[in-house]
Amino acid sequence: MECLFEKYLGVKIKGTERNLKEVFARFYSSDQHTKLWLRTLLQQTQLKSNSKSVTLRLEGNKHYLQHNFGESLQCYTKALCLATYDVGLIMSNRSALFFMTKHYQDCLSDIQHALRHDLPDRIKLKLLIRQVKCFAILQLEVELKNALDNTINFLSTYACADRDKAKCEIATAATIKDTARPKSVVKQIPSLKANDSFLFAASTIRLNYDKVRGRHVVAKQKLEVGDILFVEKPFVFAPIFNEKKELSVTRCYNCLKLIYSSIPCQECIKCIFCNEECRDNSWKEFHQWECRGMQSDLWYHLGIGFPALKGLIKGLPSGFCTLNSSYEADTVKFGDELDNYPYFNKLITNLSKMDDIIPITIIACVIVSYLKEYTNFFKSISLAEYTSHELITLVGARLIKHVAQLQCNSSVICAKFNNEDTVYTAEELPSLACGVYPSIGMMNHSCKPNIKIEYFGQVSVVKAAEEIYPDKEIFNCYGIDYRCEDKKTRQEHCQQLYFFTCNCEICNVSKT
Numbered sequence: 001m002e003c004l005f006e007k008y009l010g011v012k013i014k015g016t017e018r019n020l021k022e023v024f025a026r027f028y029s030s031d032q033h034t035k036l037w038l039r040t041l042l043q044q045t046q047l048k049s050n051s052k053s054v055t056l057r058l059e060g061n062k063h064y065l066q067h068n069f070g071e072s073l074q075c076y077t078k079a080l081c082l083a084t085y086d087v088g089l090i091m092s093n094r095s096a097l098f099f100m101t102k103h104y105q106d107c108l109s110d111i112q113h114a115l116r117h118d119l120p121d122r123i124k125l126k127l128l129i130r131q132v133k134c135f136a137i138l139q140l141e142v143e144l145k146n147a148l149d150n151t152i153n154f155l156s157t158y159a160c161a162d163r164d165k166a167k168c169e170i171a172t173a174a175t176i177k178d179t180a181r182p183k184s185v186v187k188q189i190p191s192l193k194a195n196d197s198f199l200f201a202a203s204t205i206r207l208n209y210d211k212v213r214g215r216h217v218v219a220k221q222k223l224e225v226g227d228i229l230f231v232e233k234p235f236v237f238a239p240i241f242n243e244k245k246e247l248s249v250t251r252c253y254n255c256l257k258l259i260y261s262s263i264p265c266q267e268c269i270k271c272i273f274c275n276e277e278c279r280d281n282s283w284k285e286f287h288q289w290e291c292r293g294m295q296s297d298l299w300y301h302l303g304i305g306f307p308a309l310k311g312l313i314k315g316l317p318s319g320f321c322t323l324n325s326s327y328e329a330d331t332v333k334f335g336d337e338l339d340n341y342p343y344f345n346k347l348i349t350n351l352s353k354m355d356d357i358i359p360i361t362i363i364a365c366v367i368v369s370y371l372k373e374y375t376n377f378f379k380s381i382s383l384a385e386y387t388s389h390e391l392i393t394l395v396g397a398r399l400i401k402h403v404a405q406l407q408c409n410s411s412v413i414c415a416k417f418n419n420e421d422t423v424y425t426a427e428e429l430p431s432l433a434c435g436v437y438p439s440i441g442m443m444n445h446s447c448k449p450n451i452k453i454e455y456f457g458q459v460s461v462v463k464a465a466e467e468i469y470p471d472k473e474i475f476n477c478y479g480i481d482y483r484c485e486d487k488k489t490r491q492e493h494c495q496q497l498y499f500f501t502c503n504c505e506i507c508n509v510s511k512t
């Protein structure tokens with residue numbers, strides 16, 4: 001991407017929310033560099049490869065034997081993403097790993113997937129016996145009886161070399177116990193006493209507006225430490241890639257849930273899902289248009305352009321609705337559970353404060369060219385009132401706007417472990433995804449915030465970090481933790497990223 005930006009070194013474009021269509025149309029019609037850059041990038045495609053998959057599966061087996069369980073899981077899951085026809089075998093190997101590490105539900109899930117594929121009878125029998133063991137350990141009586149009957153039936157249908165030994169093994173499997181089985185403690189997402197006029201916020205707080213502070217959040221009553229103020233699912237989020245251009249192998253691409261017995265995308269080699277439902281939902285909503293780019297690392301290069309595209313796609317069903325109401329009206333009602341796009345689309349952009357919007361325009365141009373040349377996006381969206389040229393301009397302008405909005409309104413979703421599991425967690429990425437939370441985003445910044453944020457998968461839970469008195473403002477810190485930085489650095493961050501001079505409690509008094 002840097003080399004593409006360099007092509008436009010010295011060129012500057014100023015933008016406001018009003019002139020984005022003209023800005024985009026002019027740039028898009030004269031630009032050649034982004035189209036060439038895109039073509040070159042998309043020529044390098046990483047496809048599924050059974051030979052690479054076999055290598056990884058064998059590496060997974062090696063790690064398994066050495067009890068390097070985290071590495072073993074990584075290898076198996078990557079092998080699964082690359083596989084074209086060994087899926088059953090990889091699932092079978094991974095189920096052994098899950099059994100060994102006492103992840104019995106994951107083990108069962110992999111066994112069930114594996115059994116749908118063609119496998120040698122000998123391996124099938126192994127899997128059926130492992131399944132019996134899992135049900136016995138989990139003390140699921142009905143499932144155990146069915147699995148036991150199935151296994152005995154299967155044994156009678158094939159030429160097993162040592163039938164008596166197998167019978168004995170099945171009988172033992174049915175009585176196996178695991179008294180040291182770890183109890184899975186999944187922390188529940190806290191619930192909220194909902195606010196009728198402020199979506200995802202507690203009834204103890206409200207959205208306010210004045211000319212100096214803009215929209216901001218205040219306490220309606222005295223808040224105690226630990227009081228829950230927001231429980232919000234992001235309007236949209238996009239997973240973050242690591243420096244090897246990979247995504248987490250333990251997080252569902254669609255819902256961000258921690259998942260070990262994942263299934264891969266059927267087309268690309270990067271995305272994993274909890275189950276078929278998550279995979280189908282993701283495909284229908286976004287992935288049918290992203291998957292081709294995923295195969296060429298396009299989204300890795302586009303950074304914040306990726307969640308911006310997802311935001312745009314979310315606006316499709318409502319025809320990219322815009323709210324023209326005032327900020328004051330938001331204090332009466334903010335957010336719409338069924339379609340929150342208009343509220344997302346109303347978040348501030350700071351476009352008119354930017355010296356130059358050429359980098360954002362380039363990103364929008366890459367995405368539009370990609371959607372047009374490599375997907376059926378423009379053919380499949382039906383917004384009858386626009387010609388195809390108008391639609392391209394509209395989408396391009398919206399993308400510029402959404403990128404600008406994401407730059408000043410998005411949060412990094414961090415990994416937070418909700419259970420005692422330490423077997424596989426070594427590989428976890430601290431930053432999982434970039435998401436937008438329109439309601440939480442209404443809080444103003446302070447370098448010394450009075451709240452704390454915790455993540456449960458994609459859900460963000462905001463709690464009061466100190467006592468907050470009625471009518472006092474509730475502040476978030478826009479950076480990771482500005483309290484570790486000196487005043488000068490903090491002020492620079494606020495100015496460069498968010499275009500304001502911080503005047504918070506500690507910036508006002510501290511001399512450093």
Ligand SMILES: [Zn+2]
Nearest residue numbers: 252255274278
């Ligand atoms: Zn999922």
Ligand SMILES: [Zn+2]
Nearest residue numbers: 265267268291
């Ligand atoms: Zn895919």
Ligand SMILES: [Zn+2]
Nearest residue numbers: 447502504507
């Ligand atoms: Zn400050």
